[in-house]
Amino acid sequence: MTTQAQDNGFCCADHSGAANVAAILAAAEARARATGARLTPVRRRVLEILLQAHGALGAYDVLEKLSAEGFGSQPPVAYRALNFLVDQGLAHRIRRLNAFTACAHPGQDHRAAFLICESCDSVTEADAGAVSAALDQAAKAAGFDLARATIEAVGQCSACREAAR
């Protein structure tokens, strides 16, 4: 199984368009320098791959591309770069899909929720402000000290719903 959505010229959900890629990469590099993190060639390329992808990519999807470009060909190469990006807040892991996606709002300290379309496999990062607040509240009520959360919704995006009518 590949997790990559079809690049058929039609794009369901709003995502980081190619036009933004360069800007986000530059911002990522600036941010990395500032924090002492090293955005190495593999890591940079993985971020680029995620930014250019429609939908989320599995680690092995990423690995395949890396391998074809002369980077290492074994799973740890992809997983290490992906985990680095997640740690840096430059990417998110979508557990429901066993996949990764570039962060749409890097640099901002935000909690995200993901809207996963079952029709076109697109993954949209939604603002989870209110959801997060409610979850904080629920955790507090249970006496639970919340560190971080995964919020993933599955359904159909607006474009696909329109198309289905």
Place this chain on the structure above:
Amino acid sequence: MTTQAQDNGFCCADHSGAANVAAILAAAEARARATGARLTPVRRRVLEILLQAHGALGAYDVLEKLSAEGFGSQPPVAYRALNFLVDQGLAHRIRRLNAFTACAHPGQDHRAAFLICESCDSVTEADAGAVSAALDQAAKAAGFDLARATIEAVGQCSACREAAR
């Protein structure tokens, strides 16, 4: 790795105590009969195993127990029973842990959030009413037709926080 929390006589979080197991099983059976679903021996036993476990169990943890008791010894045996229970609303899948847990409130049409303790591996099912409402709202704002959602929080439960002080 095993996903089962230690059964050390100390239990961090409130969970389905042994006293409730019989009652929940009976309710599950009644419900199954009502809907035409068949709570067969394997399925019933898997539910029982989940109910008695502290924390969530991986499919292979469950399989090991089944196998030791004379049921089938191959992965599909566990996965089929677990998926049945999830479909029936008798169990939940915790994606973050690649594990399953018995539903604390079977029969009620509820949306659940899970509070996962990193110290003791306990998994508590919290009421996700408000969280769910906020998520519905966020989805609506994005024009997304929400079918179902995964809400999983990671942190430290109250008992472990107390113990750590």
Place this chain on the structure above:
DNA sequence: TTATCTAACGTTATATCATAACAGTCAAGG
């Protein structure tokens, strides 16, 4: 400059999680 140190890379090997496909079993209904 050169020696040294460390983070990152790439590899081999293996662990862990999950499902496809098919054969045998058994209870319910014709």
Place this chain on the structure above:
DNA sequence: CCTTGACTGTTATGATATAACGTTAGATAA
């Protein structure tokens, strides 16, 4: 009785993820 369909169990394989270790390359100190 016989068919039917749901369930169980099996073999086999696929998909996801990490441990461990040697090598490389960039930074730092001498």
